[in-house]
Amino acid sequence: MTDIVSLESLYKTYDGGVTALDGVTATFPAGSFTAVMGPSGSGKSTLLQCAAGLDRPTGGRVFIDGAELTATSDTAMTKFRRTRVGFVFQDYNLLPALTVEQNVVLPLRLAGRRADRLRVREILDRLGLGDRLGELPERLSGGQRQRVAIARALVAEPAVIFADEPTGALDLRSAREVLTLLRSIVHEHGRTVVMVTHDPVAAAYADSVLFLADGRLAGSLRAPTADAVAERLAHLGDRVGVAA
Numbered sequence: 001m002t003d004i005v006s007l008e009s010l011y012k013t014y015d016g017g018v019t020a021l022d023g024v025t026a027t028f029p030a031g032s033f034t035a036v037m038g039p040s041g042s043g044k045s046t047l048l049q050c051a052a053g054l055d056r057p058t059g060g061r062v063f064i065d066g067a068e069l070t071a072t073s074d075t076a077m078t079k080f081r082r083t084r085v086g087f088v089f090q091d092y093n094l095l096p097a098l099t100v101e102q103n104v105v106l107p108l109r110l111a112g113r114r115a116d117r118l119r120v121r122e123i124l125d126r127l128g129l130g131d132r133l134g135e136l137p138e139r140l141s142g143g144q145r146q147r148v149a150i151a152r153a154l155v156a157e158p159a160v161i162f163a164d165e166p167t168g169a170l171d172l173r174s175a176r177e178v179l180t181l182l183r184s185i186v187h188e189h190g191r192t193v194v195m196v197t198h199d200p201v202a203a204a205y206a207d208s209v210l211f212l213a214d215g216r217l218a219g220s221l222r223a224p225t226a227d228a229v230a231e232r233l234a235h236l237g238d239r240v241g242v243a244a
């Protein structure tokens with residue numbers, strides 16, 4: 001299977017000397033849904049930011065869809081990100097003054113591409129937002145806002161969608177809807193999703209889980225169940241606790 005994202009020996013040391021990534025090598029195949037988990041401070045968000053081209057690693061290489069992201073200038077990286085990478089954040093990151101439809105087409109506009117209105121409407125329909133096109137985000141529930149953010153991530157047909165705690169601000173029911181949606185865009189539409197989460201139940205929606213501890217890979221789990229993930233995490237917590 002083709003790897004859509006490939007991380008080669010990633011290191012990230014922040015100003016001040018904190019090493020957040022300490023040599024992470026991992027691949028994410030096309031059409032897979034991967035959860036990234038680990039104790040607080042283990043480097044999950046840093047991994048996502050570096051993999052998505054939102055930040056630069058201090059060492060190592062990032063490839064997305066065969067192109068080396070780390071070899072490009074900042075401008076080229078931004079351009080690449082706008083066209084090939086989708087991002088879903090915990091707090092949705094919608095612009096409050098723009099309607100649902102305007103928020104969704106914004107990445108295309110920023111990339112200088114014309115929005116195919118029919119396609120945009122098709123995506124919003126599929127996500128159950130077909131009748132909310134002209135609405136402002138403040139009129140929507142958290143789950144609906146996150147679905148707008150997912151639609152926005154999908155319109156540019158990115159090679160991969162990175163999601164950082166996409167259900168962190170949602171109630172149980174909306175969280176389940178968003179996770180089911182993420183799983184369906186992978187399994188029914190062949191997208192690739194990498195999701196950071198703290199929640200073993202959320203991780204169980206993924207095809208596999210990567211565990212991080214102290215900026216290093218600390219194992220993986222295929223076909224995860226919430227119980228199996230929680231048990232692994234508890235052991236990681238122990239290990240980190242012992243090491244500290």
Ligand SMILES: Nc1ncnc2c1ncn2[C@@H]1O[C@H](COP(=O)(O)OP(=O)(O)OP(=O)(O)O)[C@@H](O)[C@H]1O
Pocket residue numbers: 014015016018019020038039040041042043044045046047
């Ligand atoms: N901008 C920054 N400047 C300095 N240190 C940082 C910065 N961002 C993160 N760190 C540090 O890097 C380490 C990894 O942080 P990161 O946010 O990637 O972990 P995380 O696993 O996502 O944590 P959490 O689960 O709490 O969100 C931590 O020690 C954190 O304090």
